[in-house]
Amino acid sequence: MTLVTSRRGFLAGAAVVGGAALAPVSWPAPALARPGLIAKPTPPEWFIDHGSNAEMLWGSVDRASYLTPQSRLFVRNHTKTPTIAAGDYALRVFGDGLATARPEADALSLTLRDLQRLPRHRLTSVLECTGNGRRYYAAQQGETVSGTPWGLGAVGTVRWEGVRLRDVLRAVGLSRDAVSIQAAGLDDPYVNGGVDHGRVRRPFPVAKALDDALLAWGMNGEDLLPDHGYPLRLVLPGWVGIGSIKWLGTLEVSRSELTSPWNTQWYRMTGPQWPADAPALTVNPVRSAWELADDAVLPARPVTLTGRSWSGAGRISQVSVSLDDGASWRPAVLDRRSRQDAGWTQWSVLWGRPRPGTHHLLARATDELGRTQPLRAAVNSQGYFFDAVVRQPVVVA
Known part of the structure; x- marks a missing residue:
């Protein structure tokens, strides 16, 4: 790969492309927002309040809309949404996995404008929290787990706009020996139980970076909202949401496997039935949701019901x-x-x-790799990957 050893060299090596500016984002009245935690409004008719997190209500989903608007997309924060000015922003890239090793103190600094000089790319993917469906461990399986009690609303489908990470790595110069990249955000350090774990960060393989990873500045034709990573975030399509680091601040490229609490302590299967060295979670499982509220009342006459199914590994081939x-x-x-x-x-x-009367509706999907939702999810102490068929209550009156 061609080595670029400076920001000026990066700009010289970048392919300059034209593109229409993204539309400015709009949202409901600011009075509905929760200052200090989440920036955008989260009215109760759209969201379940989980403190610094907000869950989309399936009963509020527009059946005619395939994409999830930013205003309706769930929010998962470890701390609070930061305020970052695009003009002050720079992505810092460093590590011994670059063609010419760079320590963090001598990181290559790339502005948003620098990145936007590279070929632009759009992709559509499902964004989903690893703990989506967590509350059903208790509700359906009688098992106690820890974490935010998400229903099935920590998910959405969005169309991203940005630059392929592989194009950025080619421009800055990547060592053939590089194996791991650690992405870190610019939100406040996460403190839990009196322990400061630092800023949210998680490594992923260079192979994923060179496959479909994206550095995104836009969603659904708009600039990213602050809650969803403005001005730039990493997107790892099909993978657990924690991997798609928001407010991306640094990328460390390494010739050895990198680690963080977000792939060794959390976001892996833990509990008595799991080995101590269980691998970090990556590809999301198969899930389904009905477009109904939990207290839905239906008429006693023919009615067409709708829902959505998704998988981190491929398209859905059938739904029963x-x-x-x-x-x-x-x-x-x-x-x-x-x-x-x-x-x-x-x-x-x-x-x-x-x-x-009262009924329970069930939906069970299979993806193109043959992965089918089980009737019971594999329990783990942190309540990840609840992929079992959910029993959706409805009343017919």
């Missing part, structure tokens, strides 16, 4: 649903238009004769 508490199953009708990219798949089913 049960409208009688699991006694029988039928195929859902997949919306083929929503199966053209790496986002989720929308589906529907006609409930022809719903009987009055």
